[in-house]
Amino acid sequence: MPPWMPDQTVGEAIRAAADHLAATSDTARLDAEVLMAHALGCSRSAMLLSRMRDTAPDGFTLLVERRAEHEPVAYITGQQEFFGMPFAVGPDVLIPRGDSEVLVEAALTARPDAHRVLDCGTGSGALLLAVIANLPEATGVGIDSSPGALAVAAGNAEALGLASRARMALADWHAPGWAEALGGPFDLILANPPYVETTLTLDRSVAGYEPASALYSGELGLDDYLVLVPQLPGLLAPGGVALVEIGHEQAEAVAAIGAKCGLSSRLHRDLGNRPRVLEFSTAA
Numbered sequence: 001m002p003p004w005m006p007d008q009t010v011g012e013a014i015r016a017a018a019d020h021l022a023a024t025s026d027t028a029r030l031d032a033e034v035l036m037a038h039a040l041g042c043s044r045s046a047m048l049l050s051r052m053r054d055t056a057p058d059g060f061t062l063l064v065e066r067r068a069e070h071e072p073v074a075y076i077t078g079q080q081e082f083f084g085m086p087f088a089v090g091p092d093v094l095i096p097r098g099d100s101e102v103l104v105e106a107a108l109t110a111r112p113d114a115h116r117v118l119d120c121g122t123g124s125g126a127l128l129l130a131v132i133a134n135l136p137e138a139t140g141v142g143i144d145s146s147p148g149a150l151a152v153a154a155g156n157a158e159a160l161g162l163a164s165r166a167r168m169a170l171a172d173w174h175a176p177g178w179a180e181a182l183g184g185p186f187d188l189i190l191a192n193p194p195y196v197e198t199t200l201t202l203d204r205s206v207a208g209y210e211p212a213s214a215l216y217s218g219e220l221g222l223d224d225y226l227v228l229v230p231q232l233p234g235l236l237a238p239g240g241v242a243l244v245e246i247g248h249e250q251a252e253a254v255a256a257i258g259a260k261c262g263l264s265s266r267l268h269r270d271l272g273n274r275p276r277v278l279e280f281s282t283a284a
């Protein structure tokens with residue numbers, strides 16, 4: 001425990017918390033600032049600008065202790081920014097990753113004229129809502145097999161003013177006929193399915209907190225692609241494009257699954273230049 005002083009200023013408490021969190025987190029100082037801003041109920045920039053000499057709020061210590069137990073900052077604050085938009089998140093949904101923004105960019109570039117969008121495994125709704133926020137003519141449906149996730153996604157659609165164009169529906173691509181009532185075919189299909197190998201040991205903040213059903217997909221991490229990808233040709237409208245997130249070592253295997261069912265693919269890399277998204281289209 002750091003020496004929490006009763007009358008520490010915000011600035012002092014952030015410094016002590018950053019030291020304390022250095023053992024847990026690569027981003028200890030940032031984590032401490034975000035948690036303090038949350039405790040103060042203001043933005044991080046407003047805090048840095050004008051609140052550093054205030055007395056630190058009581059609740060801060062508890063938030064820092066949660067982070068010290070490896071709980072992700074986004075679950076503690078209940079929020080994560082993605083594609084410049086604020087998303088509510090909680091333990092029912094995967095925290096949207098910066099690397100997934102490349103999927104949104106690829107979708108908007110591939111089909112700026114898209115009208116119908118499907119998001120498979122929508123979770124917080126981040127991919128679908130980021131895409132349709134940037135396509136004013138488009139409507140979308142996000143499916144998930146988790147009712148808890150759908151509640152989060154629907155709340156995000158509402159909060160972002162997109163509820164009239166985004167429907168969230170309970171569906172599971174393993175179940176026969178799952179897509180029948182979704183109103184396809186689709187110009188764009190988005191998917192960030194589970195793709196982690198069940199044998200892989202993930203970081204404690206991921207493995208201990210994020211939903212296993214959104215992460216793991218069999219020994220090779222390919223089980224969901226094997227079921228979902230062959231169904232894409234039947235869901236795509238003529239000229240339609242599917243953007244599928246992949247693990248950075250899965251590009252070849254997933255492209256091969258697509259090729260087997262007549263899909264050609266193009267690779268997009270993430271911010272760290274790792275393979276991250278396959279863009280599938282039906283061969284012309």
Ligand code: GLN
Nearest residue numbers: 192193194195196214215
């Ligand atoms: N990108 C996530 C991770 O790093 C995995 C997401 C997924 O399985 N869809 O843990």
